[in-house]
Structure formats: structure tokens, C-alpha cells
Amino acid sequence: MSEYLVNLKINDLSVSVPEGTTILDAAKKLNFRIPTLCHHPDLTVAGNCRVCVVEQKGSRALVASCATPVSEGMEIFTNSRKVRDARKNVIELLLSEHNADCTKCFKNGNCELQDLASEYRVGDHVFIDLVKTSARHEIDISSPAIQKDDSKCIRCQRCVRTCHEIQHVSALAVVNKGEHQAISTFLNKPMNDVVCTNCGQCINRCPTGALAERSYLDQVWDMINDETKHVIVQTAPAVRVALAEPLGFDPGNRVTHKMVSALKHIGFDSVLDTDFTADLTIMEEGTELLTRLKKALVDGDKSVKLPMTTSCSPGWVKFIEHTYPSLLDNVSTCKSPQQMFGALAKTYYAQKKGLKAQDIVSVSIMPCTAKKYEADRPEMRDSGYKDVDYVLTTRELAMMIKQAGIDFESLPDMEYDRIMGDSTGAAVIFGATGGVMEAALRTAYEIVTGSEVPFKNLDILPVRGFEGVREASVTIDGCTPEWSFLEGVELKCAIAHGLENAYQLMKAVYEGKANYHFIEIMACPGGCLGGGGQPIPTNEEIRSKRAQAIYAEDSGLPLRKSHDNPEVQQLYKEFLGAPLGHKSHTLLHTHYKGRKRY
Amino acid sequence: MTVKELVNELVEKHGTTHNSLMPVLQGVVQQERYLSEEAMLTIAEALDISAAEVYGTASFYTFLDTVPRGKNVIRVCKTISCHMQGKDEIIQALEDALKIKVGETTDNKRFTLLTANCLGWCHKGPVMLVNDEVYPELTPQKAVEIIQEYERNTK
Ligand code: SF4
Ligand code: SF4
Ligand code: SF4
Ligand code: FES
Numbered sequence: 001m002s003e004y005l006v007n008l009k010i011n012d013l014s015v016s017v018p019e020g021t022t023i024l025d026a027a028k029k030l031n032f033r034i035p036t037l038c039h040h041p042d043l044t045v046a047g048n049c050r051v052c053v054v055e056q057k058g059s060r061a062l063v064a065s066c067a068t069p070v071s072e073g074m075e076i077f078t079n080s081r082k083v084r085d086a087r088k089n090v091i092e093l094l095l096s097e098h099n100a101d102c103t104k105c106f107k108n109g110n111c112e113l114q115d116l117a118s119e120y121r122v123g124d125h126v127f128i129d130l131v132k133t134s135a136r137h138e139i140d141i142s143s144p145a146i147q148k149d150d151s152k153c154i155r156c157q158r159c160v161r162t163c164h165e166i167q168h169v170s171a172l173a174v175v176n177k178g179e180h181q182a183i184s185t186f187l188n189k190p191m192n193d194v195v196c197t198n199c200g201q202c203i204n205r206c207p208t209g210a211l212a213e214r215s216y217l218d219q220v221w222d223m224i225n226d227e228t229k230h231v232i233v234q235t236a237p238a239v240r241v242a243l244a245e246p247l248g249f250d251p252g253n254r255v256t257h258k259m260v261s262a263l264k265h266i267g268f269d270s271v272l273d274t275d276f277t278a279d280l281t282i283m284e285e286g287t288e289l290l291t292r293l294k295k296a297l298v299d300g301d302k303s304v305k306l307p308m309t310t311s312c313s314p315g316w317v318k319f320i321e322h323t324y325p326s327l328l329d330n331v332s333t334c335k336s337p338q339q340m341f342g343a344l345a346k347t348y349y350a351q352k353k354g355l356k357a358q359d360i361v362s363v364s365i366m367p368c369t370a371k372k373y374e375a376d377r378p379e380m381r382d383s384g385y386k387d388v389d390y391v392l393t394t395r396e397l398a399m400m401i402k403q404a405g406i407d408f409e410s411l412p413d414m415e416y417d418r419i420m421g422d423s424t425g426a427a428v429i430f431g432a433t434g435g436v437m438e439a440a441l442r443t444a445y446e447i448v449t450g451s452e453v454p455f456k457n458l459d460i461l462p463v464r465g466f467e468g469v470r471e472a473s474v475t476i477d478g479c480t481p482e483w484s485f486l487e488g489v490e491l492k493c494a495i496a497h498g499l500e501n502a503y504q505l506m507k508a509v510y511e512g513k514a515n516y517h518f519i520e521i522m523a524c525p526g527g528c529l530g531g532g533g534q535p536i537p538t539n540e541e542i543r544s545k546r547a548q549a550i551y552a553e554d555s556g557l558p559l560r561k562s563h564d565n566p567e568v569q570q571l572y573k574e575f576l577g578a579p580l581g582h583k584s585h586t587l588l589h590t591h592y593k594g595r596k597r598y
Numbered sequence: 599m600t601v602k603e604l605v606n607e608l609v610e611k612h613g614t615t616h617n618s619l620m621p622v623l624q625g626v627v628q629q630e631r632y633l634s635e636e637a638m639l640t641i642a643e644a645l646d647i648s649a650a651e652v653y654g655t656a657s658f659y660t661f662l663d664t665v666p667r668g669k670n671v672i673r674v675c676k677t678i679s680c681h682m683q684g685k686d687e688i689i690q691a692l693e694d695a696l697k698i699k700v701g702e703t704t705d706n707k708r709f710t711l712l713t714a715n716c717l718g719w720c721h722k723g724p725v726m727l728v729n730d731e732v733y734p735e736l737t738p739q740k741a742v743e744i745i746q747e748y749e750r751n752t753k
Contacts, residue, residue: 170648175657187635596652598643
């Protein structure tokens with residue numbers, strides 16, 4: 001943004017802002033709130049909803065504040081009678097086409113349209129009623145992760161821009177025109193039959209209930225109330241730094257142990273941690289990387305593919321299955337921590353606890369909607385059962401806590417249960433972009449050299465941050481004899497978050513223009529902490545607060561390297577044998593499926 | 599020529615930028631009368647855009663059909679001037695002659711009957727468009743004769 005300052009008045013108060021600032025942002029600086037619907041800070045300006053109109057002195061027409069840059073001497077009124085009347089009209093027009101069955105809507109209580117309707121006290125039937133009722137309307141529930149209800153859509157196109165600009169997928173587009181205009185897929189096919197990755201980023205930005213996660217709350221409550229079932233729950237790293245938001249706390253609060261408490265109160269038989277299998281993932285994935293390097297560098301095995309990419313983000317996995325099926329051998333065969341956990345829950349855990357696998361119900365709490373899809377993949381039944389039975393988002397857990405009548409703030413801190421509840425700081429940073437890379441480097445470097453990564457306090461700062469694509473390299477120094485072939489090798493790494501960035505990075509790999517060894521990709525902006533299942537709103541500021549919380553959680557833990565996790569060590573000793581061993585291979589690794597982009 | 603070949607030829611001619619989408623879509627419709635699923639997928643791949651975007655653009659324009667059409671597409675103007683000058687009788691006559699309703703295609707795939715919004719010939723209504731040809735100042739009888747002429751000339 002330009003250095004040049006522009007002076008203007010908003011509601012008679014003077015303000016100076018850099019040239020190019022919108023009226024909306026200038027007003028924000030003075031703490032004047034202007035309502036918006038199509039505008040989202042992560043996206044380009046659309047200017048199609050007109051709810052953000054303001055009055056400009058000397059101009060007859062109202063201007064859209066989200067799409068109008070400030071100019072010198074401008075005088076703006078954000079809340080004059082004329083402005084309020086116009087906004088009310090806009091809202092009434094939107095509602096004249098809206099299936100406003102709020103009481104039955106998943107977004108009830110957290111809906112931008114509902115909030116505006118309540119603030120402006122809209123009248124009844126001011127305009128012709130064009131509401132599409134559910135009778136004339138089918139809700140698309142073809143995907144196990146996402147539901148799409150066009151009767152709730154206000155055509156703000158936030159989802160279309162999200163899917164295009166942030167995710168490089170464009171599964172959704174504006175189709176038809178006039179009163180038939182809709183947000184739809186190629187030839188109006190069901191969501192599950194198109195290139196959608198189930199990432200849920202569109203859900204996170206939808207101001208209404210038109211896009212929402214498929215909810216499995218009722219099923220989970222049923223299982224909890226079923227005496228014959230042993231219901232266990234795992235919680236992903238990024239949930240603990242965001243769950244507090246929908247429960248009334250400021251972003252950036254860490255509530256790990258209150259969350260454990262709440263889950264016990266709700267009635268789960270055992271409250272366990274996905275962080276445990278995040279540590280396990282590092283053992284498997286780190287070993288896989290080192291094995292690939294050995295085969296490629298020492299044995300000259302041409303069939304081994306480098307760079308190896310991470311595989312813990314199911315949105316990313318589906319994206320590459322569609323976009324670059326020829327690169328699938330570059331993707332680590334490791335299942336995601338959620339699925340490793342699921343496979344172990346109905347084998348190792350069952351064995352240790354003396355339970356029958358069929359009596360265990362495994363639930364996971366994820367910052368992610370793609371995990372719902374992942375749990376449903378046919379490959380994810382290696383225990384002989386569905387490895388993860390139900391996946392709930394962070395938002396759904398917040399609802400569950402409210403339904404249980406829990407006063408979250410007054411809950412005591414509690415510890416995770418054992419077994420499969422122990423974890424390290426390396427696991428918690430899986431929730432942030434760059435975290436898997438950092439965790440893998442902490443362990444792989446030590447396997448190879450016997451000493452810690454050469455970064456102060458184990459903090460590998462070059463891989464952190466929100467830059468879309470980041471590069472880092474570590475020179476390996478002081479290898480043990482077994483790994484002497486890596487002596488002096490500069491391990492080249494790259495990190496991308498958000499699928500548009502992932503696409504740019506993988507395009508370079510595809511075209512042979514990149515010479516990395518290891519690539520970390522997370523489908524969502526900021527990594528899982530900005531996942532499609534995280535509390536709404538999510539924006540840059542909130543993402544960075546959650547990231548700070550994640551790194552604070554890491555540095556506060558006594559163990560910060562995955563290979564130090566005592567329960568992981570025990571698991572290998574008692575059950576798995578060694579990383580990449582036979583049992584690991586059947587339970588913890590998977591394969592991928594090439595899909596069509598067109 | 600297959601649809602793929604047609605698309606490739608059009609892309610060669612118009613380029614692969616986003617701006618080429620319209621002329622390529624129009625080119626396919628000119629040859630094929632409509633955009634098949636295969637045609638849209640081929641275009642998406644050739645221009646490196648998503649299939650949903652191609653469909654979104656196609657569905658915005660009335661003249662870019664995405665369902666199969668007959669060899670000849672008849673569009674009768676349904677806007678108010680033509681309405682007042684008797685478009686209903688024209689449509690009735692065509693429906694009787696072709697034995698189809700508006701929106702349908704004849705069994706021999708020679709004709710599709712549609713209506714269109716204002717064609718800009720209000721002063722000479724009622725008017726219809728057959729493919730790219732405009733026929734103003736119609737009477738029911740004239741309309742049917744025109745169609746019979748097409749019938750004779752369509753192999
Ligand atoms: S989308 Fe919002 S306004 Fe519409 S029914 Fe749901 S809660 Fe109500
Ligand atoms: S689905 Fe949601 S985000 Fe997309 S256009 Fe409709 S209301 Fe907006
Ligand atoms: S879930 Fe992700 S890929 Fe699917 S439509 Fe939404 S933004 Fe696009
Ligand atoms: S928020 Fe400004 S036009 Fe929609």
C-alpha cells in the first residue's frame with residue numbers, strides 16, 4: 001500500500017489512511033462498523049451485495065464502501081437514515097428469496113444474514129415472496145463432508161472466490177442468470193462427483209447456512225448413550241487453540257485441558273490425543289524420507305520418487321489425486337494422524353484394554369471437513385472395521401459442549417487418558433503450516449547424526465510463518481556411520497499452505513524445475529489452524545493468534561521431539577516392531593487413487 | 599471431425615487465454631448446435647480452467663446450449679411487441695407442423711423449437727430466428743413455409 005496519506009472525514013471525525021484504503025477499512029480504523037456480506041478479508045473485492053453502502057457528501061448515489069477507495073477531502077456517513085433505509089431494503093430483498101427457516105438451520109445463532117435481519121428488524125413480505133422452500137428444493141448431501149442448500153444461498157460468491165483464489169479448484173461457479181442464477185458445479189453434478197477436495201474453506205467463508213459441514217452430532221450422542229459401546233475420542237492439534245472462540249473467549253486462548261475435561265463430562269469413555277499419532281507419523285514419515293533418500297542416493301534406485309510430500313492433509317491428497325495423478329508416487333504413503341489413530345484404536349488399543357474391536361466407537365474432533373471424507377474412504381478400514389467412525393469439527397464440538405450445559409470457563413484442567421494420550425511439542429505444531437516439516441526435521445536430523453537440529457531451542461524458525469510458499473535447507477553435519485552417505489548433504493525443503501500455493505509449488509516439481517527433497521503441504525491457509533472446520537470467522541489476524549498459541553503450547557511442553565514420546569516407544573516395542581515394519585505397513589500406510597481433473 | 603478435434607482447431611485459432619473461451623464456445627455451438635459434456639471438458643482442459651467455470655459461462659448465455667439441439671434451431675421472439683403482434687399463433691402453427699412443443703426437438707433431430715427474449719426487431723414483429731437467419735413480419739403460414747424450406751434443404 002502507498003505511503004501517501006489521504007485525509008477524510010467519517011461521521012464528522014477526521015482520519016488519515018494510506019492511499020488505496022477502502023472506505024470500509026478507514027471506518028474500521030475509527031471503530032465504525034459497516035455491515036458486509038460479500039466482502040471477506042481473505043478474498044478479492046466483489047461488491048455485489050450492496051449491504052455495505054454508505055453516504056458520500058455531494059453524491060446522490062450511495063457507494064459500496066468495500067469497493068470504493070478513499071479520496072482526499074471525502075465526507076462519509078456510515079449510518080445516516082438514508083443509508084439505514086437502503087441497507088434495510090437490501091436485506092429485505094435478500095430475504096424475499098431466502099428460505100429463512102432459522103430455527104431448523106445449522107447456522108442458527110452464527111449467521112451473518114440472520115444477524116443483519118435481527119439488527120435491521122426487517123418487515124414481513126415487503127417484496128414479492130420468491131422463497132424456494134425445501135419442498136421444491138433438494139439439499140445436496142452427496143458428500144460425507146459438505147452439505148449444500150441452495151435455498152439458503154444469497155449468491156455473494158464468497159465460496160466461488162474462495163475455491164478459485166485460495167484453493168485453485170473452482171469446483172463451484174456461478175451458473176445461469178437472472179432469477180435462475182445459482183452457485184453450482186459442472187453440469188450441476190453432486191458435490192461428491194466433482195473436483196471438490198472437501199477442504200471446507202468455502203464453508204468457513206459462507207455468510208449463511210448454504211454451505212455447512214455434514215453434521216454427525218446426533219449419531220455421536222447416540223453412541224455415547226449406548227451402554228454397550230466403548231466410545232473413544234481423539235482431538236487434533238489445532239482444535240485446542242480455537243475451541244475457545246465459539247465459547248466466548250478471544251482468539252489465541254489455549255484450552256487443551258479444559259477441552260479434555262469437557263469431553264469427559266460429555267461422557268466419552270476415553271479422551272485421547274491425535275497428537276500421539278502425530279508423533280507416530282513423524283517416526284514413520286521421517287523413516288520413509290530417509291529410506292527414500294538412501295535408495296535414491298546410495299542404491300541409485302530410479303523408481304524412488306523425490307521430493308517426497310507429506311500426506312496428512314486429506315484435502316491436499318484429493319487435490320493431487322485430481323490435479324497431478326502422475327505425481328502420486330511422490331506422496332508419502334503414511335496415513336494422516338487421524339487415520340493412524342483409528343487403525344490403532346481398533347487393534348492395539350482394543351488389545352491393551354481387553355476390548356472387542358466391534359464394541360469400540362472411534363470419534364475424532366478435527367479442525368477439518370476433509371477428515372470426514374477421509375474417514376469414509378474405502379482404504380481406511382485396515383483394522384477390519386471403519387477405523388474412524390465419526391468425525392466432528394471444532395464447531396460441532398463447541399455445539400456439543402453447549403448442548404451438554406457445560407460452563408466451559410469453570411471447568412478444571414484435566415489430563416488425557418492413557419494409552420494413546422501422550423504427546424510432544426513436535427506433534428502440536430502439526431496444526432500450523434510448517435509444523436510437520438519442523439517436527440520431521442527435529443527427528444530425522446537426530447536419527448541421522450545423533451545430535452539435535454542446529455537451531456536454538458529446537459525452534460526451526462525458517463519454516464514458520466504465513467508466506468504462501470517457503471523454502472528452507474538444513475546441511476547435515478556429523479552423520480553416524482550408518483548414515484554417512486548423507487554427510488554434508490544439504491536437505492532442501494519447501495512448504496506450501498492453501499491449495500493455490502500448493503499448485504504453484506507442485507507445478508514446478510511437475511515441470512522438473514524444483515530440486516527439493518521434502519515438501520510439506522497443508523490444504524488450508526495457515527495449516528490446520530485455519531481449517532475448514534474451525535470456528536467462523538477465521539481471518540489472517542485470527543490465524544496468526546492461533547499460530548502463536550500453537551507455538552507457545554510447543555515450547556511449554558517437557559518433550560518436544562516425536563521420538564521421545566514414551567508411548568510411541570512403547571507402541572513400537574510391544575506391537576509394531578520398527579518404523580516401516582510389516583505391521584506399520586498394513587495399519588499405518590495407504591495408497592492413492594488417480595482421479596480426473598476434467 | 600470429433601468434438602476433440604473441433605475444440606483443438608478452435609483453440610489453435612483463438613488461443614488459450616481466458617478471452618478465448620467465448621469464441622471457442624461459439625465455434626462449437628455453430629458446428630454442433632450445443633455444448634456436450636465432452637466438449638466442455640475438452641475446452642476446460644485446453645484453456646486450463648475448471649469445468650465448472652466453462653459450464654457457468656455457457657449457462658449464462660441463451661445461445662450457448664448445453665443440451666442437445668436439432669440441426670436447425672428455431673427461436674421465436676416472446677417479448678411484448680411480438681406478443682402483441684401474434685407470436686402465440688406463430689408458435690402454435692410451428693408446434694402443429696413440427697409435432698413438438700416449445701423446448702423440444704423433433705424425433706429426426708432436424709428441428710428444435712425455442713422462444714427467445716427480444717431479438718431487436720420489434721418494428722417488424724412477429725419475428726423468428728432460424729439458426730443465424732432472421733425472419734420478420736411472420737404469419738403462421740409464412741412461418742410454416744420457411745420451416746418446410748429448411749426441411750427440404752436438410753440432409
Ligand atoms: S442461513 Fe441464516 S438466515 Fe438463513 S435460515 Fe439459516 S440461520 Fe436463518
Ligand atoms: S453458498 Fe454461501 S458463500 Fe456461496 S454464494 Fe451462497 S451464500 Fe455466498
Ligand atoms: S470444499 Fe474446498 S474444494 Fe470443495 S467447493 Fe469448498 S472450497 Fe472448493
Ligand atoms: S460487502 Fe460491499 S458490496 Fe457486498
